[in-house]
Amino acid sequence: MTRAAETFAETFAETAVAPAEPLAADVHAWADPQTEDERLEFWATAAALLDWQTPWETTHSWTPPDPQAQRGPDIRWYSGGTLNAAVNCVDRHVAAGRGDVVALHFEGEPGDRRDVTYAELQDQVNRAANALTALGVGAGDRVVIYLPVLVETVVITLACARIGAVHSLVFGGFSAEALRFRVEDTAAKLLVTTDGQFRRGQAVPVKENADAAVAGENAIEHVLVVERTGSEVAWTAGRDVAWGDVVDAASPVHEPEFFDAEHELFIMYTSGTTGKPKGLVHTTGGYLTGALFTHLRLFAHPDPARRGEDVHWCTADLAWVTAHTYEIYGPLAAGATQVIYEGTPTTPHPGRHFEIIQRLGVTSYYTAPTLVRSLMGAFPDGVPAEYDLSSIRLAGTVGEAVNPEAWRWIRREIGRDTVDDAGRPALPLVDTWWQSESGSTVLSPRPEDAATRTLKPGSASRAMPGWEAAVVDDAGAPVDAETQGNIVLTRTGPSMARTVWGDPERYYTSYWAQYAEQGWFLAGDGAKQDADGDLWILGRIDEVINISGHRLSTIEIESALVTHSDVVEAGVCPVEDPTTGHAAVAFVVLTDAARARLADADSDGDSAEEKLLAGLRAHVGAVIGPVAKPRRVIPVPEVPKTRSGKIMRRLLTQLHDGAALGDTTSLQNEHCVEQIAAICDARGTAASRPSTQETA
Template sequence: MTAAPTTGAAAAAGQNTPTPKTTHPCDADVHNWADPATESQRIEFWERAAGLLDWEAPWHTTHTWSPADPQAKRGPQISWFSGGTLNASVNCVDRHVAAGRGERTALHFEGEPGDRAEVTYADLQDRVNRAANALESLGIGPGDRVVIYLPVLVETIVITLACARIGAVHQLVFGGFSAEALRFRIEDTGAKLLVTTDGQFRRGKAVPVKANADEAVSGDNSIEHVLVIRRTGSDIRWVSDDLNGDGLGRDLWWHEVVDTASAEHTPEFFDAEHPLFIMYTSGTTGKPKGLVHTTGGYLTGTLFSYLRLFAHPDPTKRDADVHWCTADLAWVTAHTYEIYGPLAAGATQVIYEGVPNVPHPGRHFEIIDRHRVTSYYTAPTLVRSLMGWFPDGVPEHYDLRSIRLAGTVGEAVNPEAASWLRSQIGRDTHDDDGNPTLPLVDTWWQSESGSTVLSPRPETTRFKPGSVAGAMPGWEVAVVNDAGAPTAPGVQGNIVITKSGPSMARTVWGNPERFYTSYWQDYAQQGWFLAGDGAQYDAEDDIWILGRIDDAINVSGHLLSTIEIESALISHPDVVEAGVAGVSDPTTGQAAVAFTVLSAAAAERTAEDAEAESGLNEELRAHVGQVIGPVAKPRAVIAVPEVPKTRSGKIMRRLLAQIHDGEPLGDTTSLQNEPCVAQITEICRARGTMSPAPTPATTPATTPTP
């Protein structure tokens, strides 16, 4: 099928679409923009949002969409702002300096050991220019791939923006990933350059990193240079072999190549559909998928959604905004709301290198206090950890009055965590009746969407803890059954994106067929994107996310939400976190097994007392039965030190089921806490759960086991 262009009025009349001009994004009153109600309004809305960026040349066609092709197993062909040219780095740095905002702080850096740095936009421009010149001196140009294997450092943002400045495609890898996970990404992207450190500070220690990098590039790949930042002073192996005949060794020091480069650099401008970065998703089956995001559309969705969700609604008060997204820079949340979104808006933000409980559990509160953070965007899993570390609430000596808004991302926030976040982080924002009034944007989106799809609006006064409310402007979603029919309120269905924004991924790197089979195949006829999450409407048409579709548990014909059971467990004072998985059961077909992370007091109480442990487990089963109903009682409750999570904070429930039943494990290298897999495996082995899964009964029982 041929592409169908969707354009503004000027293009429809046969003219080039003029690039809309607006004021600086810091002054854009996006909170008062009307939500589009028709398709033409939706296109005009995104044209207006794109006008928040600086374009070197205007686009001629706003949007084209060619439907998925089931016969060719090809996903839809998507483009936005075709013909327009821009530079992501210029939009994030140069234009703010040119607007006289060069002395504004861009980054408050906090290192885990306690070192700090303040980086202005003028300083950031100087650093990015040097890095761009260094990249070009190493033979990196437009379209070349650069893998960045770094912790949260100023240099991580600098090299990311330098890649964007010269048109290189960046791929950030979490600094705690294994050599094997890094190797896959290097080989899959065909990267020419790897950027890494000698070591990184993690949990109070200097952890070697370069050895992983050396192992990852030891195979068959296209790496020509490894650029190394001196961070910890760790002893490292050095390779001086000249791999590409440029007279330079494979390994090069950052301070010798980047810091000595010229601070003057002339940017090149790229087509809106030029690839900006590759983002790998993680999973327990199959290889990670490398999602490709392009420049113009991604920046448009990123900048608008940052301003709409996190910037002060009054543009005259945004100079006081200090944003903190706590994600690691390798996660898509950080790309959108820690790199490109805030920097394109000219905002001030915090970046923190380490874990939240080093050297003490109040480190985040200390940082909020010191930098007067106004928006705090984090994962529900971190909130639950804070709840466990501070069962009596946040100590009064931390001044949190600057907090204006909180946000969550990664998984649907359970009501207990949402209430704690609003009442403790936002303890200074209560109404006359003592109810928390801190706005909470519980955002739902994915690596694939590139920016937020569903979220409560920050100005609303009606929050439902655990509900992601409705679609952001310019996006449309639905909750449907397998046949594509809308589900009734209270009935679980599949959440689909029926109209996507411009930040949507375009394909899977090197595997377009997988882009089709993973996301578009199930609803190809309708042209809908299958997100992979279960959801339901409530009576007021607000949406509630119920976890991954393949995480739902069917117990004797009852479809149970893992997140609902986990929320019930977490509401018990002895449970800090829980992961619930569906495992084989000879009577009911499937059964729920709960893996719980206990509070320090409960862990100490049950550590050496089998009777106390058994009693608590039965108490937790009964508690779930009381909160949800007897059908939801876990068959077993197993205490573990951690539950396995992706870098986005999603609990890998299928992996828990595989461990429990003794099945072969899929890919675990992308987990943020991979060592816990061996620990949980040993616990399940000791409990005898890892025997071969039994064959389900021919006729499942109609009532659950008590």
């Protein structure tokens, strides 16, 4: 070890704590590593916040990508070490005397509530682990979990980790076909589902989708069913088992096993621009280290003595990687208290989230820009003063780059009790950028940046400690400031996905092939770096619009549209244009007030809509420039989004052009596809079909 690394290690040793007390770790005082030796020492110190059964021998090893073999890098962290993820998330907090601390504040959509302490969570996880073993599930077996946001979802996830089974969570709103693919691709032995879920005020059937998904050839031996809505369900004797019969009746005593740091923890499916979804494999030691450290660094109170006041809320569905990291493993490994909420944020009214924040004293609110935009539309005059949001200490966004207008709204409305001496918004806002592939946050402002430097609306700012990123051209050369290029990860952290399940070649071709010589990971997003060195994410590389030689990001145009008072949300996509190369088409969700105005226009409705859409085009021209004006603006009831809140823009292009649709199984609102297709048909947007309405 170099002398610099030794000094760095000594600095960390002064703030290091016993593994049983991660909430006491003064991670905000840790210096950012500058050299490779310091980076490895940094991640060794972060891993020491976990409880290891066997210490590791080698912090990190890396075998570069192999173009000839079409193989990605062999990434290993903490080789030789053994641990158990569930023990780190539950048992050690109980052993440290914190069993009576609330781990989960559960909020059901119908209004039912349940507080679960760490001691109660340990009881439930142990029972579920014993039940899994009784059902023949063991280490390395795959379990697909098709549940909404429930306490049982967290319990069964941790129970899988406890016995070494590999879990794969599937959004409860996905279709039977989406579920079938994941069941078959993982060769899962067990499917966990529910009779139904509450969604938008109704009990929605779930098990019938599960039954359809496992009706064909697969490796499923049992279907474990949680009773949530009390709905009548079909029952297959011998295959189907009730949660109450096998979990609640199981013993609360379970002896955990300990697994190698590189033991597979979960498979996370992410939609690709082409082909079937990719099953990214995350392993135990490295992923848990990244999840715990970044949760503490971004969301825990900077004063360790005050972290008992924290109430964290990540609003993501549990099947999304954001929820894995900042709703399951990160907060629970830290011993934090958090909120989990079952349903939609507007049921039974748009202020539901604000009620929960007020009642539970939420301190960190981490959500998607798409939810923020919906709240902006629901509360055009701001969040009503009747909601007490004074507990909020910081907010965060994830999923896509947040539009500047939404960024300002969060600080002004949700953070209205946090202002500087001049009365200006001062709420720390961590606008995080990361991916299913990275496993934890890669770029983000630090919470203290709100007081020490100027925050920039929509900028992901800088790399987290232990990660390194750059913006380069297709050949790997750095691009000039304010020039769009490809964002690459030149140094990755321990939470990085190791491969694509069953398809290592796809792991190489999707992420490593273009910059294999440099050993860089291609994230797939366009980005730029400003003169201050801050990074800005500009959307997917394949969604950049090149209009007459001008490269414009879809997010830029969408951000301009949502600053208009009549627009709640916008999805912009590129379409081919024989003159300009590309043209932009905007699909917009109008405010209730705008829709009411158009409805009241009666016989003049067409011209009223034409004026509105022409006004929106002109607005984009005024905000960005004439070259950015969309060729068409099309009102739609909603835009298609993945469960992470990302707008699926390639699908909008396909719908506009009347082309064959790609994979839609990752959508959280698949029903809108037919609606948008009908609207495009009526407007004759595809070159192959006659136009039935002139566009604005």
